[in-house]
Amino acid sequence: MSYDTIIRGGTVVTATNTFEADIAISGGTIAAIGQDLGEAREIVDATGKLVMPGGIDSHVHLSQPSGPGITMADDFASGTRSAAFGGNTMVLPFAMQQKGESLREVVKQYHAKADGHCYVDVSFHLIIADATERVLGQELPALVNDGYTSFKVFMTYEGLALSDMEMLNVMSVARETGALVMVHAENYDAIRFLTDRLERAGKTAPKYHATSRPIPVEREATHRAISLSEIIDVPIMIVHVSNREAMEEIKRAQQRGLKIYGETCPQYLVLTEKDLEGLNMEGTKYVCSPPPRDTASQQACWEGLVYGVFSLFSSDHCPFRYNDPHGKLAPKGKTSFRWVPNGIPGVETRLPILFSEGVGKGRITLNDFVALSSTNHARTYGLYPKKGAIEVGSDADIAIWDPERKVTISQSLMHGGCDYTPYEGIEVTGWPVSTMVRGKFVVRDGELVGKEGAGGYVAREKSPLAVPVGTAAI
Numbered sequence: 001m002s003y004d005t006i007i008r009g010g011t012v013v014t015a016t017n018t019f020e021a022d023i024a025i026s027g028g029t030i031a032a033i034g035q036d037l038g039e040a041r042e043i044v045d046a047t048g049k050l051v052m053p054g055g056i057d058s059h060v061h062l063s064q065p066s067g068p069g070i071t072m073a074d075d076f077a078s079g080t081r082s083a084a085f086g087g088n089t090m091v092l093p094f095a096m097q098q099k100g101e102s103l104r105e106v107v108k109q110y111h112a113k114a115d116g117h118c119y120v121d122v123s124f125h126l127i128i129a130d131a132t133e134r135v136l137g138q139e140l141p142a143l144v145n146d147g148y149t150s151f152k153v154f155m156t157y158e159g160l161a162l163s164d165m166e167m168l169n170v171m172s173v174a175r176e177t178g179a180l181v182m183v184h185a186e187n188y189d190a191i192r193f194l195t196d197r198l199e200r201a202g203k204t205a206p207k208y209h210a211t212s213r214p215i216p217v218e219r220e221a222t223h224r225a226i227s228l229s230e231i232i233d234v235p236i237m238i239v240h241v242s243n244r245e246a247m248e249e250i251k252r253a254q255q256r257g258l259k260i261y262g263e264t265c266p267q268y269l270v271l272t273e274k275d276l277e278g279l280n281m282e283g284t285k286y287v288c289s290p291p292p293r294d295t296a297s298q299q300a301c302w303e304g305l306v307y308g309v310f311s312l313f314s315s316d317h318c319p320f321r322y323n324d325p326h327g328k329l330a331p332k333g334k335t336s337f338r339w340v341p342n343g344i345p346g347v348e349t350r351l352p353i354l355f356s357e358g359v360g361k362g363r364i365t366l367n368d369f370v371a372l373s374s375t376n377h378a379r380t381y382g383l384y385p386k387k388g389a390i391e392v393g394s395d396a397d398i399a400i401w402d403p404e405r406k407v408t409i410s411q412s413l414m415h416g417g418c419d420y421t422p423y424e425g426i427e428v429t430g431w432p433v434s435t436m437v438r439g440k441f442v443v444r445d446g447e448l449v450g451k452e453g454a455g456g457y458v459a460r461e462k463s464p465l466a467v468p469v470g471t472a473a474i
């Protein structure tokens with residue numbers, strides 16, 4: 001029997017095992033795993049390399065409308081190209097509804113932006129900004145059936161924040177349809193109150209973005225989101241958790257038997273509030289929400305990862321160019337941090353940071369790395385075992401890593417549409433050298449060999465993690 005490709009001589013790492021084996025691929029899926037697999041049209045030498053499921057970044061923003069005069073730095077082509085260079089084979093961006101819009105129309109618009117333009121596979125979460133009767137009663141249930149099986153709700157941001165009543169209504173639809181709700185947990189009124197006060201005191205520099213969103217803002221909203229989900233008996237994922245107090249709210253809920261899941265991101269492991277103090281407007285490069293905190297919070301986020309409170313490590317890639325009036329240097333942003341677009345790039349650097357700071361520094365195992373960066377994302381969002389696995393029958397979505405390569409992260413190494421990386425100068429050991437999506441190289445030995453459009457859209461199953469606990473719900 002002759003296969004299309006055999007990846008030979010590497011160390012295979014999955015979420016549970018590490019072993020020496022070759023991987024045979026035919027028709028885009030994994031056909032065999034073992035030794036002496038026979039012939040193939042192409043043999044890929046992976047001697048000395050790690051062969052892992054490609055990263056799945058389940059929290060990225062691409063081509064999202066971001067307010068008047070503001071343009072996101074990545075479209076689906078540049079964002080997924082950057083993802084591929086970062087060792088990812090799939091990303092899950094958001095299809096964001098704005099007030100008054102039909103969700104079905106929004107989904108169509110995002111398909112038009114994505115279809116034929118991606119380098120890695122994609123699937124969409126929905127963002128619910130307008131929880132009307134039509135959206136809740138008709139559009140959402142139909143979209144969940146069509147494979148859009150997760151949606152994000154915001155407890156903050158003008159035009160996006162839902163009231164508790166609206167959150168309950170959305171959660172209730174999730175319970176009925178088996179979808180998973182992702183929650184951005186920050187208290188909108190508290191942020192507005194603090195922002196107004198800071199501005200009145202003339203405190204408008206970028207660093208005050210962090211002051212306007214202190215830890216209690218996140219802790220309170222996390223607690224409230226958990227309580228609302230408990231009332232409905234519906235599992236939720238609290239995204240981009242930044243500190244101990246929010247982490248411990250989630251941990252306590254988990255200890256009480258609730259299905260509350262958590263996600264954290266690189267910015268909460270290696271950046272701090274101090275980064276927002278950069279001279280002039282440099283601090284805007286780190287403006288994201290929740291903001292990076294301090295070293296004690298970094299330690300707490302590591303604990304969350306190590307002890308399983310957080311099952312996902314995502315980038316929350318949300319890029320705006322720095323030196324650009326349509327990005328971080330928007331004229332209004334110069335008048336107050338309130339108007340600086342929120343979000344930072346990170347899809348290309350997520351995995352090297354976790355690998356180097358996590359595996360390299362002995363905080364997590366290689367298998368934890370695969371779980372946190374790929375397999376858990378597939379399990380959480382209805383993609384496993386098609387994605388996130390090195391198993392016979394799974395898609396041949398594979399990243400080949402050089403675990404010894406030392407790299408100093410720099411914008412000159414990035415492949416997306418942004419003009420800076422917030423991780424500039426961080427030294428990492430371990431780097432993804434090749435990325436293969438469904439058996440075809442997108443990046444090979446550091447060179448782009450895939451074509452725009454090689455990545456496709458993937459409809460998802462319902463998440464097995466979205467099944468309610470089973471306590472009484474009305």
Ligand code: URP
Pocket residue numbers: 061184240287288289290316318342343344
């Ligand atoms: O600042 C951030 N995180 N921007 C992205 C949007 C979001 O809240 O995830």
Ligand code: ZN
Pocket residue numbers: 184239240289
């Ligand atoms: Zn968010």
Ligand code: ZN
Pocket residue numbers: 059060061316317318
């Ligand atoms: Zn986000």
